[in-house]
Amino acid sequence: MNTISNNLNLVLAMLEPALSSSSKSNFYYQIAIRLSRIARKKAPWSWRYIQGVSAGTIRPSKRFAAACNLLSETLNGTPPELTGLIPVRILAQPYLIRPDSVITFPSHICQFPSCTCTFIPRVPNQKYCPQHSDRKSRSNHRSP
Numbered sequence: 023m024n025t026i027s028n029n030l031n032l033v034l035a036m037l038e039p040a041l042s043s044s045s046k047s048n049f050y051y052q053i054a055i056r057l058s059r060i061a062r063k064k065a066p067w068s069w070r071y072i073q074g075v076s077a078g079t080i081r082p083s084k085r086f087a088a089a090c091n092l093l094s095e096t097l098n099g100t101p102p103e104l105t106g107l108i109p110v111r112i113l114a115q116p117y118l119i120r121p122d123s124v125i126t127f128p129s130h131i132c133q134f135p136s137c138t139c140t141f142i143p144r145v146p147n148q149k150y151c152p153q154h155s156d157r158k159s160r161s162n163h164r165s166p
């Protein structure tokens with residue numbers, strides 16, 4: 023039981039920076055959802071279950087222990103889909119992109135003739151940067 027609590031607390035410590043939340047219960051809920059998905063559990067564990075196992079007051083099920091082991095192993099090693107990624111400089115509002123986010127879309131160059139802005143599109147066929155996204159702004163600011 024102690025091993026599972028330690029494993030869970032390791033998982034909690036590793037995910038806290040990425041999932042930090044306004045409340046502890048919401049943070050535990052997010053962990054519960056992830057572990058439930060790993061275990062392919064239809065009815066997810068409750069945040070109180072996570073809290074109880076973490077505190078050592080609830081004895082975890084074998085299924086929970088297995089999910090916890092799998093998640094901690096994944097967090098300790100680099101998942102194969104993340105190999106080859108490097109940090110790049112991105113300009114963004116701090117609330118839009120969390121640090122160390124994986125970006126899965128290639129950046130585009132704005133199609134407005136005089137614009138050299140590069141951006142991450144919100145939809146795959148987005149042609150213009152946020153400044154030139156609406157038709158009105160493109161017609162008002164004709165390129166020379």
Ligand SMILES: [Zn+2]
Nearest residue numbers: 132137151154
């Ligand atoms: Zn532009």
